[in-house]
Amino acid sequence: MKSIDLSELKNHVDFGYFSQNISRKSLKRSIKDKLKAWELGHDYYDGDRNCGYGGFIDDNRWIRHLPLLLDLCSVDSNPSNKISILDIGCKKGFIVDAAIKLGYSAIGIENHIYPLTKANEKIKHRLLDGNYFDLPFVDNSFEFCIAFSSIYMQNLKDVIKTLKEIKRVSNESFISVAAYNHEWEKNSFYNWTLLGTTVLHCSEWLDLFSSIGYEGKYFFTTPSVLGFQEND
Numbered sequence: 001m002k003s004i005d006l007s008e009l010k011n012h013v014d015f016g017y018f019s020q021n022i023s024r025k026s027l028k029r030s031i032k033d034k035l036k037a038w039e040l041g042h043d044y045y046d047g048d049r050n051c052g053y054g055g056f057i058d059d060n061r062w063i064r065h066l067p068l069l070l071d072l073c074s075v076d077s078n079p080s081n082k083i084s085i086l087d088i089g090c091k092k093g094f095i096v097d098a099a100i101k102l103g104y105s106a107i108g109i110e111n112h113i114y115p116l117t118k119a120n121e122k123i124k125h126r127l128l129d130g131n132y133f134d135l136p137f138v139d140n141s142f143e144f145c146i147a148f149s150s151i152y153m154q155n156l157k158d159v160i161k162t163l164k165e166i167k168r169v170s171n172e173s174f175i176s177v178a179a180y181n182h183e184w185e186k187n188s189f190y191n192w193t194l195l196g197t198t199v200l201h202c203s204e205w206l207d208l209f210s211s212i213g214y215e216g217k218y219f220f221t222t223p224s225v226l227g228f229q230e231n232d
Contacts (some may be wrong), residue, residue, distance in 0.1 A: 014215075021058045021133075024142055029136050030050075031050075031070060033051040033195050034090075036051040036052075038194075040112040043231055044194070045092070045114060045115055046118075051139075056092060056115070057075060058097065062095050063101060068175060068209060070083075072170065073144065073172050073216075077173065079102050082104065082105055084104070084141065084142045084144070085099050085103070085143070085144045085145070086146070086229075087099075087106065087107070087148075087160070088146070088166065089111075089137060089147055089148065090116075090127055091108075091115040092118050092120075093108050093116070093124070094121050095148070096123050096126055096127065097122075097123050099157040100126070107126050107129050108128065109129075110126070111131055112129075113129055132151060132154065134161075134165070135165045139168055140170070140171060142170040142171070143171050144172050144173065144198055145168060145170035146173070147176075149176050151219065152178040152198045153196065154198060156198050159208075160208070160212060163208075164212055167212070172216065174218070175217075175218050175219075176218070176221050177198075177220065177221065178196045178200075180196070181199060181202055181224070182230075183224075185222055185223040188223040189222075192228070200225065207219065
């Protein structure tokens, strides 16, 4: 297993999904915000910023980022090779859409229905509704699996099962998970996150990876990476 340096990608903080211009300390969410977010419907994806993305739209960033990510993960990004990609937590299918446009083969899976209904009609047949911890694919079905900011909304038991499934169905993989190095980061993350359930110390993530034999690439999304400061 190996951590990768996402600074090689533009807007490398969560691939740009969080604007550097947003003040995180003004976005501490209430329990009402979190309850609304956990409905995983319009409010979370396309409603107010306090309870979700504030509008989850495709700005074509994955057309730029996906080939770079494949290269960082030592996967041949030449479209002529028709590599197969699995996106776990595909949401509205932006990564799958980009992969298809780039000439790759791709499938996405999402564990709630709303974003799937909002996907591009041309790729909806490539998006599945299902659990991440019980993937409906045979061993080694994919050259590459990406689970971008998706598996940490599960409880620890299901995170472990999901990582084992990723290892089973893919040859190479990349995951990003919620993590912290300091107690203030842990407190900040739980104040801010809407869906974060399994948020571990970076060393605990490494112990978990080692215990189950996860050897894919990973990135720790910490409060410091997101721009939080200790006194926020």
